[in-house]
Amino acid sequence: MRNSLKAYLYILPALLLSLVFVYSPFIWSVVSSFFNVRLDGSFASPAGLRNYVNLLTDSIYWESLANTFRFIILFVPSNIILIMSAVLLTEKENRHNRVFETVFMLPMAMGMSSAALIFKYMFRPSVGIVNRLIGIDVQWTNDAGAAMLSVVFLGIFLDFGLDYLLLLSGLRNLDRSVQDAARLDGAGEWQVLTRIKLPLLSPTLFFTLFISLKDALLISAPVMVMTEGGPFRSTQTIVYYYYIEAFRNGNHSSAAAISVTVFILAALITACSSLVDRRRIHYEN
């Protein structure tokens, strides 16, 4: 009994923090999405579903949501392919690869706002370094498509280090004997990769995919620093819109309703990923 009392005591800080900084603001968001909330955050009157109905007819909401999906579609596949190639290229542990490892995880050490500022200046039209190197004057800051692409590049850069490390450790921790046996039986490297490494790596791969999907759904701060959502709101993502409604427009009801819809999207992604996870476990058994 005395022992369990101690255990509760040791858990208390973590528990309190999760209640104060996760569950209470979460519940507050859900509740305020059904109320008219004053500028100072107090409840004025019940709103029923009006906040949600307002969102349905809010073109900026849909635009921000569409931008987010556009970002996801561009970002998630290219991110995973690039990182996976880097991981496969540096799979072996040796002296050269130690240098490459450090290089590939370096983006993790750079702050988001530093990176976003660097990208902002690199991707300027006519005077930016990127356009000089590629030899074409792309209107990164004036063209909606190009602007979104530049944000995708930033997103890949920001996620690179962590995803690289996750997948590299996954690959290096795989059981070697199966691969060696296959090679002895005359399997080519491509076969070893597609028939053995990738299937064995699939749990880590799914996990990384899931993380980058969620990151992509929630991206906001890098956009804030690099493009401020422009040009013409073409890079304004849904969480950025939440932020604008909550902190610039003081529209807490609308912000709460937006956050609830994004909570649901995030939960859907999580649910899908755990479904895939369960299928995989069956497959292994």
Next chain:
Amino acid sequence: MRTRRTALAAITAAMALLVLFPFIYAFLASFFSASDFTTSPARILPSSWSLRNYLRLAGNRHFGTYMFNSLLTGLLSASARMVISILAAYAFSHFRFRGSRMLLSIIILTLFIPGDLLLDGNYRTIQRLGLLDSYLGIISTSLLPASQILMLRQFFLSIPSSVRDSAMMDGAGDGRYILSILIPVSKAVISTFFLQGFVSMYNSYLWPLLVTNSPSMRTVQIGITMLGYAESLNYGPIFAAIIVVFIPFLAAFIIMHKRIMTALRQGYMFM
């Protein structure tokens, strides 16, 4: 075979160069004069290697404060996180008590609620507690490392219970056991987590931006976007700041490289 290997090495090097490019550009641009930024086509090398941008940065009256605030909040947050997660992981791995599964799931479930969407509610909490413009306010939302608790618990569970039993038999209390056995055996994991905690606080942007107002409380990641040179189209000092802010991390990552790889091999990694 030979040519294939060379080709692969070339591709690896090209990718590395691509990843390094923003760092290289930031370094070169930190020596640019104001007009170097606006020449067309863009410059790659600065017109002269003068240290003027670094000197201007050194003369900025806020930059030192920004750096200090970032280092302090980074250390505070990482240390507090470490204590909180070691204690919780210790309880969840070494004690049997009623409701432990439920309490663990309460902590795990926080991982599924995106923090960026809680900003509005958390801001109100911090405001009510009177913690706006304070260090405690800045670190408050970073103190619950649910994934670290999970992974540390897993790690602690892998330590044979006989180790603890014999330590207790010799009269060691919980504190003694944690300090002289638990922490030393999990050094690689704990130092990786500490670095991760420091990096994530030091690099965080939105929350510190929201809860601070006065320049004396700003952290450096916010500070560099507000250095106030951009209006004059002189971005040089901003790039100098980016480099200065980055160098400690470059050092930390190179020093920590081995430990991070060890933690990785044991399967305990950043989430």
